[in-house]
Amino acid sequence: MKIKEIIVVEGKDDTIAVQKAVHADTIETNGSAVSFETIEKIKLAQQVRGVIVLTDPDYPGEKIRKFIAEHVPECKHAFIEKKLALPKSGRGIGVEHAAPEVIQQALKDAQVMLEPIDELITKEDLLHAGLIGGPKARERREKIGEILKIGYTNGKQLHKRLMVFQISRADFMNALQRVIQEEKN
Incomplete structure (x- = not known):
């Protein structure tokens, strides 16, 4: 290659x-x-x-x-x-x-990495998704980073990366659903 x-x-x-x-x-x-x-x-x-x-x-x-x-x-x-x-x-x-x-x-x-234009996913979304401040937040962020191909981040970095890579709300929600499904299995 x-x-x-x-x-x-x-x-x-x-x-x-x-x-x-x-x-x-x-x-x-x-x-x-x-x-x-x-x-x-x-x-x-x-x-x-x-x-x-x-x-x-x-x-x-x-x-x-x-x-x-x-x-x-x-x-x-x-x-x-x-x-x-x-x-x-x-x-x-x-x-x-x-x-x-x-x-x-x-x-x-x-x-x-583009300049963030719109906040498609808010910090509140990350909090509600258990990606900030929860007992499984670190593990979830790691899995989200893998799925979305944006690398591992802390909570603050995750929000910024979601914006600079212009991850759509739909892609974020699909990735989150995969993480939640993996946790159940």
Whole structure:
């Protein structure tokens, strides 16, 4: 599978994992302190070929993603579920631990984060759905993120991601129904 866009990853091990999964070029941020030189490379890559941001599903990865989105807002974003980015043994979490087919699917599902225009799903909706402040809220948010392909978030981030990815109320409700049905089984 060949990818036209340039994939932004955190480091060399991520590049190796991506290149095992697809034929693609990468830009490495070399950790969470993304330099403005790297941002300029990402801007140029976006203009020439497009960019997909694929960072680790952890706090530093999310910090990198936000920084890039702030400076290069038209990039696509791909997410890997935490449970699919765990090493077979040892500690850590990251793209480098994901199977090639997981990386391929994440890249296929990549989406552009748009400026929120309308609040289709309110914070009250999230509260009533048990996605904020309830005993199963974290688990439900994790499952919703998987179903909607927007990654894991805390409650506040979930609301924002639903808006920036312009998730429709119908898609949100369908995902919620799936989560509730899984809980019953």
